[in-house]
Amino acid sequence: xxxxxxxxxxxxxxxxxxxxxxxxxxxxxxxxxxxxxxxxxxxxxxxxxxxxxxxxxxxxxxxxxxxxxxxxxxxxxxxxxxxxxxxxxxxxxxxxxxxxxxxxxxxxxxxxxxxxxxxxxxxxxxxxxxxxxxxxxxxxxxxxxxxxxxxxxxxxxxxxxxxxxxxxxxxxxxxxxxxxxxxxxxxxxxxxxxxxxxxxxxxxxxxxxxxxxxxxxxxxxxxxxxxxxxxxxxxxxxxxxxxxxxxxxxxxxxxxxxxxxxxxxxxxxxxxxxxxxxxxxxxxxxxxxxxxxxxxxxxxxxxxxxxxxxxxxxxxxxxxxxxxxxxxxxxxxxxxxxxxxxxx
Numbered sequence: 001x002x003x004x005x006x007x008x009x010x011x012x013x014x015x016x017x018x019x020x021x022x023x024x025x026x027x028x029x030x031x032x033x034x035x036x037x038x039x040x041x042x043x044x045x046x047x048x049x050x051x052x053x054x055x056x057x058x059x060x061x062x063x064x065x066x067x068x069x070x071x072x073x074x075x076x077x078x079x080x081x082x083x084x085x086x087x088x089x090x091x092x093x094x095x096x097x098x099x100x101x102x103x104x105x106x107x108x109x110x111x112x113x114x115x116x117x118x119x120x121x122x123x124x125x126x127x128x129x130x131x132x133x134x135x136x137x138x139x140x141x142x143x144x145x146x147x148x149x150x151x152x153x154x155x156x157x158x159x160x161x162x163x164x165x166x167x168x169x170x171x172x173x174x175x176x177x178x179x180x181x182x183x184x185x186x187x188x189x190x191x192x193x194x195x196x197x198x199x200x201x202x203x204x205x206x207x208x209x210x211x212x213x214x215x216x217x218x219x220x221x222x223x224x225x226x227x228x229x230x231x232x233x234x235x236x237x238x239x240x241x242x243x244x245x246x247x248x249x250x251x252x253x254x255x256x257x258x259x260x261x262x263x264x265x266x267x268x269x270x271x272x273x274x275x276x277x278x279x280x281x282x283x284x285x286x287x288x289x290x291x292x293x294x295x296x297x298x299x300x301x302x303x304x305x306x307x308x309x310x311x312x313x314x315x316x317x318x319x320x321x322x323x324x325x326x327x328x329x330x331x332x333x334x335x336x337x338x339x340x341x342x343x344x
Contacts (some may be wrong), residue, residue: 023058030091053252064229066243080200116189120201122181126173134170179210258334268336
């Protein structure tokens with residue numbers, strides 16, 4: 001899909017996976033490459049980073065899909081691609097049956113009311129020079145949703161919805177704790193009545209006790225407002241409590257996808273098993289043997305041939321070094337991209 005330059009008229013609904021199921025969000029072979037300079041004599045070889053490499057997922061209305069992987073795996077880039085905050089190199093994004101690639105800027109701006117994001121860092125994501133009322137109300141002003149007393153009532157309602165008092169409207173972000181700032185960020189995202197939220201590691205910068213409060217808040221808001229979430233995290237322990245399904249991402253690709261029960265009780269991909277083995281547990285009987293992966297995440301500029309995980313995989317075979325495994329679905333929709341441990 002190329003950068004948008006088309007008409008601003010509403011896009012017709014397309015015949016895709018979104019039209020055949022209850023999916024609100026669908027990506028089809030979604031890709032994103034970034035230029036990374038050049039090398040060689042006279043710099044003739046252009047280098048690219050494959051941040052997202054052929055991702056196809058569906059997110060049903062009202063569900064939470066957890067997206068897990070190491071730093072640098074492409075999770076945040078995928079979230080921003082879905083919102084079209086950055087333009088894909090290839091593939092499609094379908095929202096509520098509409099192909100976003102056919103939307104012009106004016107129509108895409110209208111649609112952004114329905115798709116919002118909550119950022120990872122509650123300190124960096126809020127303008128320190130703006131009062132909370134201006135921060136939360138900015139989207140209301142941009143989309144001309146309310147004015148005067150109606151807007152003021154809406155701002156008070158939003159703050160109470162996330163557990164803050166009305167007097168917060170006149171204060172600045174530096175006057176709040178990290179957890180309170182994240183609540184302000186959530187209120188800002190909710191101000192335009194979205195249906196879909198990308199939650200980009202929304203609790204990773206918070207203390208553990210505050211993490212639980214924010215997770216409970218997000219679940220309550222989802223039930224009350226019928227929201228759909230893409231919950232991005234690197235911590236499987238957090239994802240377990242909020243996600244109905246979980247996707248495991250490694251070096252730009254989805255390597256395993258299934259329900260929370262499937263992923264946590266019967267992980268198939270060696271990378272998923274390694275991630276789960278690192279999850280702390282106070283239950284001695286339920287502890288997994290720690291799997292220590294050698295090396296680090298390979299460079300996306302020059303990914304390994306075959307399965308991108310094979311240089312770190314303790315079960316790698318010759319076929320893993322030659323062929324790229326497809327994400328194949330097995331029983332109950334449990335999908336795995338592995339030639340040694342295929343889908344059950």
